[in-house]
Amino acid sequence: MTPTIDLSGVSKSFGPIHAVRDVSFSLKEGEIVALVGHNGAGKTTLIKMMLGLIRPSAGTVRVLGEDPSTGAPEVRTRLGYLPENVSFNPALTGTETLRFYSALKRAGRGQIRGLLERVGLAGAADRRVRTYSKGMRQRLGLAQALLGQPKVLLLDEPTTGLDPASRRDFYRFLDELRDSGSTILLSSHALSELEGRADHVIIVGRGLKIADGTLDELRRIARLPTRIRVKLAEGKERRLEGGRDWREVNGHMLEIDAAPEDKVELLRAAVRAEIADLDVTPPTLDELYAHFQDIEKEAGR
Template sequence: MTATVDLSGVIKRYGGIEAVRDVSFDLPAGETVALVGHNGAGKTTLLKLMLGLIRPTAGSVRVLGDNPAQGEFGGRRRLGYLPENVAFNPALTGREILSFYARLKGEPAAKALPLLDRVGLAEAASRRVGTYSKGMRQRLGLAQALIGEPLLLLLDEPTTGLDPALRLSFYEIIQQLRDRGATVVLSSHALTELEERAGRVIIMNRGIMVANGTIEELRRVAELPTRIRLTVAEGGARAAHAWMGQGESGRDLGTRVVEFEAYQGRKLALLRRATEQGAPVQDVDIVPPSLDELYAHFLRRQEAAE
């Protein structure tokens, strides 16, 4: 099956600055991908390359089977894009804004307008955008990105300005799109949000792709320890340290909770002791390395190798 996006050996230079350095990856249909990295890491440049707004200095970019930067790129109407900072004419209403973008994509306005209800703006459809809050403008931006049921959706910091309830609603929409076969790329600094929602993570640092894989794959490669938290009887933390034996580093998180770090090959042995008959443990929580920790690890590893 042809990938929705295929980048091969992509380099992008701006004068003497190499914004993207030899990046290659492909994104299949029906996948949610988190594109993460600090400011200046190359995330926005990659999004612009996929949109066809800029051309690579070297390498190739294929989106929906074609070069997105060519003038006759037919897949442009099947792309959806939400920039980090949305800007709309403040004198127009939400309904007028969406009708305008529908015409740009060759879609009937009547088919696009129900998207206002989908993002929770039905009651504000007749209000001027200049009266919208930041979160409302963000939702309007998402609605315009969804016009035409895109096969590729590129979202740059999409949940900025959204309250927790609206963030959940946003990710429900993303799940529905993915279930219909769309490829969704989320570029965000909100790593905790992305951890449970992205099927794959691409980590960028100074234009270099330093990691690419599922969370579980990145955890195996990183070999960071899993934290195991044991809840013991009141005042039993000291006994838990002694019971776990030598060679196990632990720290108290309270009078009843002790946390141990278990590297690969030691996790099962530690859990076996924690759950064996007679063990002074009332509950066990397993906390694998978070996306924040993985992100920091791969950046440190890359910088150490240079």
């Protein structure tokens, strides 16, 4: 299967500043990809190269099989983008704003009302954008990005300003787009939001790609412990088989950090005991992110 996005040995320098250094990765259709990294890690530069707004200093970028910097209409019309900070003409209404962008994208106007309904702006469609809250402008930006039913969607901090209900609806919509075959790249600092929603995670730091894989693959590489916590049945002795590393928590629970090779045996010890409850918490995306960033700092590249 031909990748929808393919970066090979991509670097980008701005004078003496190396914003991106020898980054390679491929994305396929029908997946949600999280691009994570601290401010200045190179995320926005990578997105701008995928959009064709800037050219790489070295390496190649291909989006839907084409070089996006050539401005090929077959790429632009099938590519959606939501910047971190959306800005629209405040004098236009929501409907007029989408009409303007649909004309630029040659997407047609037939889907405008449906998109406004989908992002929760149907009731404000004829209001001036100047009256919109930050969250409403963000939702209008998402509707703009979805014009033309793009095959590739690049979203930079897309849930900024959205309330919890709107965030839930937003991710449900992304799942539908993924299931229809779209490739969705999410650049975000909200790592807890992305956990369980991203099929593929790319971690960047100081312009380098420092980790790339599914959450399970990154966990295997990092070998961080899994936290096992049990609540013992009333009146039972507050200890378990498996050694002295079980520690008491809140006076009524036992907890242990299990190395990958010990996890199964410790779980068996827990279920052999008379317990009232059991929680197993694998390393979170936040913990994996910190782990790989620490390794990169120690490498000092």
